[in-house]
Amino acid sequence: EPEVTQTPSHQVTQMGQEVILRCVPISNHLYFYWYRQILGQKVEFLVSFYNNEISEKSEIFDDQFSVERPDGSNFTLKIRSTKLEDSAMYFCASSDEGGLPRGSYEQYFGPGTRLTVT
Amino acid sequence: LAKTTQPISMDSYEGQEVNITCSHNNIATNDYITWYQQFPSQGPRFIIQGYKTKVTNEVASLFIPADRKSSTLSLPRVSLSDTAVYYCLVGADNAGNMLTFGGGTRLMVKP
Numbered sequence: 001e002p003e004v005t006q007t008p009s010h011q012v013t014q015m016g017q018e019v020i021l022r023c024v025p026i027s028n029h030l031y032f033y034w035y036r037q038i039l040g041q042k043v044e045f046l047v048s049f050y051n052n053e054i055s056e057k058s059e060i061f062d063d064q065f066s067v068e069r070p071d072g073s074n075f076t077l078k079i080r081s082t083k084l085e086d087s088a089m090y091f092c093a094s095s096d097e098g099g100l101p102r103g104s105y106e107q108y109f110g111p112g113t114r115l116t117v118t
Numbered sequence: 119l120a121k122t123t124q125p126i127s128m129d130s131y132e133g134q135e136v137n138i139t140c141s142h143n144n145i146a147t148n149d150y151i152t153w154y155q156q157f158p159s160q161g162p163r164f165i166i167q168g169y170k171t172k173v174t175n176e177v178a179s180l181f182i183p184a185d186r187k188s189s190t191l192s193l194p195r196v197s198l199s200d201t202a203v204y205y206c207l208v209g210a211d212n213a214g215n216m217l218t219f220g221g222g223t224r225l226m227v228k229p
């Protein structure tokens with residue numbers, strides 16, 4: 001069964017450093033997402049990406065965050081200057097449908113990257 | 119965006135049927151109801167989706183009454199490995215199709 005993969009599984013970085021989290025979505029999917037989950041809290045949407053541009057983003061996704069699909073397979077999330085509060089599990093997801101009716105699709109999540117900012 | 123309400127936690131024993139009910143009083147006409155499962159330190163995993171009446175797959179059943187203001191996820195004969203958080207999601211915020219997760223229901227299956 002095809003799956004979303006993410007690297008690294010765990011990233012430790014110092015405050016103020018840049019990090020890049022990498023994802024390989026399922027190959028025929030067209031929609032890509034990043035979510036995060038702070039320990040013990042809800043899964044929160046960060047950004048969705050379609051046709052090489054951001055289609056939606058949340059308030060969390062400020063100027064410190066960026067996403068890119070540098071080639072035909074990878075999808076990356078960059079945090080320019082990490083803060084302590086960026087420590088969380090970051091999940092990449094992909095789907096092969098994204099249109100209406102709303103919610104009539106399935107998003108496939110990767111195993112996550114645990115980001116620890118010290 | 120329809121708000122969902124589901125129990126914070128539930129306990130069950132191996133072999134029992136578990137029913138988790140979710141309320142979504144302001145569900146919109148075009149909204150689907152989707153359930154995801156999340157094990158500790160893993161990403162959410164799609165379980166089942168429905169629009170009305172009953173949907174069944176190899177993992178679970180989803181019961182949706184005619185008014186669609188609630189839904190019930192039914193897990194037959196749970197095992198210890200079904201211990202997880204179960205999320206009820208309704209619709210999507212807009213055409214970007216972001217998923218909005220609530221707190222979910224933490225199911226603990228005991229031996």
